[in-house]
Amino acid sequence: MRLSRYFMPTLREAPSDAQVVSHQLMLRAGMIRQEAAGIYAWLPLGLRVLKKIEHIVREEMDRAGAIEVLMPTLQLADLWRESGRYEDYGDEMLRITDRHKRDLLYGPTAEEVITDIFRAYVKSYKDLPKNLYNIQWKFRDERRPRFGVMRGREFLMKDAYSFDVDEAAARRSYNRMFIAYLNTYARMGLNVVPMKADPGPIGGDLSHEFIILADTGESQVFCHKDLVEMGAPGDVDWDSDLQPLVEQRTNLYAATEEMHDEAAFALVPEDKRLSARGIEVGHIFYFGEKYSKPMKATVAGPDGQDRPIHGGSYGVGVSRLTGAIIEASHDEAGIIWPDAVAPFGAAVINLRPGDAAVDEVAENAYQALIAAGKDPLLDDSDQRPGAKFAAIDLVGIPWQLVVGPKGVADGTVEIKRRATGEKQTLPLEQALKVITA
Amino acid sequence: MRLSRYFMPTLREAPSDAQVVSHQLMLRAGMIRQEAAGIYAWLPLGLRVLKKIEHIVREEMDRAGAIEVLMPTLQLADLWRESGRYEDYGDEMLRITDRHKRDLLYGPTAEEVITDIFRAYVKSYKDLPKNLYNIQWKFRDERRPRFGVMRGREFLMKDAYSFDVDEAAARRSYNRMFIAYLNTYARMGLNVVPMKADPGPIGGDLSHEFIILADTGESQVFCHKDLVEMGAPGDVDWDSDLQPLVEQRTNLYAATEEMHDEAAFALVPEDKRLSARGIEVGHIFYFGEKYSKPMKATVAGPDGQDRPIHGGSYGVGVSRLTGAIIEASHDEAGIIWPDAVAPFGAAVINLRPGDAAVDEVAENAYQALIAAGKDPLLDDSDQRPGAKFAAIDLVGIPWQLVVGPKGVADGTVEIKRRATGEKQTLPLEQALKVITA
Incomplete structure (x- = not known):
């Protein structure tokens, strides 16, 4: 979605x-x-x-x-x-x-x-x-x-x-x-x-x-x-x-x-x-x-x-x-939703919609999570990053996958587990593996 | 079921x-x-x-x-x-x-x-x-x-x-x-x-x-x-x-x-x-x-x-x-239910429950239809054959697969398409292929 x-x-x-x-x-x-x-x-x-x-x-x-x-x-x-x-x-x-x-x-x-x-x-x-x-x-x-x-x-x-x-x-x-x-x-x-x-x-x-x-x-x-x-x-x-x-x-x-x-x-x-x-x-x-x-x-x-x-x-x-x-x-x-009852299994947060390189990585992550059956939410809205993080924390989606211009330049994304707050910076492929494990 | x-x-x-x-x-x-x-x-x-x-x-x-x-x-x-x-x-x-x-x-x-x-x-x-x-x-x-x-x-x-x-x-x-x-x-x-x-x-x-x-x-x-x-x-x-x-x-x-x-x-x-x-x-x-x-x-x-x-x-x-x-x-x-809204995709009708050979073929057919996603009904009841056929016709299940002692002895089952009434006598494997095609 x-x-x-x-x-x-x-x-x-x-x-x-x-x-x-x-x-x-x-x-x-x-x-x-x-x-x-x-x-x-x-x-x-x-x-x-x-x-x-x-x-x-x-x-x-x-x-x-x-x-x-x-x-x-x-x-x-x-x-x-x-x-x-x-x-x-x-x-x-x-x-x-x-x-x-x-x-x-x-x-x-x-x-x-x-x-x-x-x-x-x-x-x-x-x-x-x-x-x-x-x-x-x-x-x-x-x-x-x-x-x-x-x-x-x-x-x-x-x-x-x-x-x-x-x-x-x-x-x-x-x-x-x-x-x-x-x-x-x-x-x-x-x-x-x-x-x-x-x-x-x-x-x-x-x-x-x-x-x-x-x-x-x-x-x-x-x-x-x-x-x-x-x-x-x-x-x-x-x-x-x-x-x-x-x-x-x-x-x-x-x-x-x-x-x-x-x-x-x-x-x-x-x-x-x-x-x-x-x-x-x-x-x-x-x-x-x-x-x-x-x-x-x-x-x-x-x-x-x-x-x-x-x-x-x-x-x-x-x-x-x-x-x-x-x-x-x-x-x-x-x-903090348990995975089995979460409204979405993961959220892909695009920090700069309209930036072609960021959009592409976010879209790839979103499609990969759909294919993996994780029923993801793609935040493609115009909100400020702080507001986006707060909203996704608030609604309690178990995994966050954050795509921003700096990470895209480095070839990485950030993932966060909502329950523990634990963050990892990883190449997209590895990040997806962690989320869909 | x-x-x-x-x-x-x-x-x-x-x-x-x-x-x-x-x-x-x-x-x-x-x-x-x-x-x-x-x-x-x-x-x-x-x-x-x-x-x-x-x-x-x-x-x-x-x-x-x-x-x-x-x-x-x-x-x-x-x-x-x-x-x-x-x-x-x-x-x-x-x-x-x-x-x-x-x-x-x-x-x-x-x-x-x-x-x-x-x-x-x-x-x-x-x-x-x-x-x-x-x-x-x-x-x-x-x-x-x-x-x-x-x-x-x-x-x-x-x-x-x-x-x-x-x-x-x-x-x-x-x-x-x-x-x-x-x-x-x-x-x-x-x-x-x-x-x-x-x-x-x-x-x-x-x-x-x-x-x-x-x-x-x-x-x-x-x-x-x-x-x-x-x-x-x-x-x-x-x-x-x-x-x-x-x-x-x-x-x-x-x-x-x-x-x-x-x-x-x-x-x-x-x-x-x-x-x-x-x-x-x-x-x-x-x-x-x-x-x-x-x-x-x-x-x-x-x-x-x-x-x-x-x-x-x-x-x-x-x-x-x-x-x-x-x-x-x-x-x-x-x-006569269209397949997409039928309560069960197929009915396996066991004509002689308690007969080990018939039970086995009926059970195999039933399990194969479950595996194929046909959501089958197994009629394992003690009713007379005529009552069974009438009930399954009445409730309109699109496919019937009938297992009886005579067919089992010959290595065959009978299938019937509810909408047309068309019947075929076939070995179980082929019958399943027709139903799940």
Whole structure:
């Protein structure tokens, strides 16, 4: 992409009502624009990051055997009356009346819709397990939307729903999602810790939040230090027993503030105890027959008897992740994108557009990076060098390749790694090798 | 994808309220499920087609230099009050009140939002032209939603908006979209004719609808026969003068019913006059200063004076296209997908799952098609052969590769091209060559 033809409106200062650093940086980097309280338009740069995150989430869901569907944003109120949640949900549910006076709502989540789809088509235990997921915009009418896309009202969420014949099978589905989540976040360059979370009224141990550690995190979390660097299993045999891989994590202490047990935490060796701030970026949850019973989502078992299916739901905050990653990865100059979710893989900065020799080297570098699949941005604008460096630092592109008249005369370019600030002056060929390594 | 693990609930009969063939076939093929009047969930097969159409639209927009943004589904009513459209829009606008009693609406289109974004950041003619597009769910509260996704209430639309300094520049932007639209539909395997459409109150010649011909089309259209087979220009130099390519089409007669001129049509040679049914799948439109004037979206010109920008909007009905393509391409047995938008490129039908020799050949065929990028479906289900053939015909997969015990004993498989019904019995290697050619 050539900056002269792009739309990347960076700002010198963030609006004063942006309280957290990710919100400030997303506004300054021209990633988002607020359209109403908690409702954002995604400008080109922000949309690129959002799509890369969405793509990783989709690939890891597919790999784990989940099947993608797409549910509408608007849902019938009657379905929520059937599950009993219509009255319970409160003011966060955006209730809508259409021209024929029918009650609709903007889906804050989709357990009812997916259960209705499931019961319409699936009749036998032989068709299980099934895990259906959906990446769609949702709406929660927060009383006080804040922190930009971290707690917006209209937000993009991946929600998966598993259907199993009994609790043991549901645990296998749960474990698949547990591992898939580890892989998903690891691909985004994040250290994420699964933490025991409130299972709600049905109890049990099958509820985990996935937490990014960040100084600016919204809540206090407690865990064994080894969990932070444990990494993800990667692709596994999804039909195998994943319980050992799950227990490798869940056997170590990790809990959010609301589930924290000071006595259990004291049993962790002192030098391994970590108390830190965290941001929730996913939540997985087994809820048994909570929806299948009232909504009569049953399958015939091997004995021919109908029984309610056992369900779980699995959420990833896709739009929230754009902010959460920035909270975990930035400095005074701006955002530091992990390579896998960066809006552009590299920026070629032409310090003197219009100078034929400089233009030629910059163009060659740009074309070589396109060919290498690095999805580069070419800054061919008329800005001063200082403004160019500041803007590319701000938007957080992982690699910078700077082409100026002095270097071109010497046969070199300068490259800079955004994360470390490390600079090297090299001939173009070698510089490209470093960036595309 | 293995059918035994997939979710493709085909139905023997369509619900009786489905009036048009595309709606019937989409329900029977398990592509969609109605959630409320005019509101559909996309089941896995339907979502695959929707995504392929979306992907083609996106690539052709990018190629033509448009830049993707993403606007929220909900918009502030105040913006529509500023343009003067809030009261005018009538009952088709879904008006919403949030918990703080603010007036929102579910966007039926996004001229106001994009104009507001534009005016916030772009100040100079030097930043023009700009074309920003958006693929997002929209809502129009049709009094009588019908024809399935062809006239739904919640629908996926690509809408692009061009911003230019004057009418001459706006015409160049218009021409780029005109050509990009021809390329977009051609890639989907469609013959689409651009037809003169109602320009609205500002008049002029810059309004075209893009029409698919189909016997079941919603409206009568009239055109010169040469337009139907003229094809698309393909990739062009987008900075060059595209007026000759546009005029090659617009010089021939083509008009929808509302713009039809019997006298002008009579001047077309009789053997070239085509009167047929058509389905609108896109509309491009120049509207000048309609939004920029009331909303004060101005840029400074070369003379330093601010002037309202000249705008155009360009829509593709992405979800509508899934139905429109079926209207144009089906037979008694079901859907016939053009290869580029087919949910799977090929189906491997295993006639005897559990027979080791048959399984092995089917698995080899399946893996070879994956490796060739054909995105195959493997029917490894326990259904009878007749039911399998009927289902794969119904869902319209372009190629079938049938593996049965008799063929395996002879060293052959059978392949069938869905569109023609042509069958060939061949050794597997040759069969794969035909399919992947």
